[in-house]
Amino acid sequence: MDCAGESDGEFGDGAGVVLLLMLEALVMGIPVGYKNAVFHRVIKDFMIQGGDFLKANSGPNTNGCQFFLSCAKSEWLDGKHVVFGRVLGDGMLVVRKIENVQTGQGNKPKLTCTIAECGEM
DSSP states (O other): OOOTTGGGSSSOTHHHHHHHHHHHHHHTTOOOSOTTOBEEEEETTTEEEEEOTTSOOOSTTOOOSEEEEESSOOGGGTTTSOOOOOOOTTHHHHHHHHHTSOBOGGGOBSSOOBOOOOOOO
């Protein structure tokens, strides 16, 4: 995965803000995690996108509930998005399988691709 902003720490300055927001949500008892998140857009050799597509980010200093995994270097996105993780080990095999799912209109996967289980935050 391409990690934009690595010169500002492993994942860039914005990663700390994302982690603080998640911690605040946990303290308030709001569930935080990716379990049951659906990948609703897949663009081969670019990215797979998941989360709540009704709450997209709308510009600087806005935070929605979407996320995407870059499948190739995407330098044009450096400094525009917060990078806060990477796919480990055999997880990239799963990413590549999702990336190769047949898509229809709007790059929507023809098969439902859901995160059935994930680690706890």
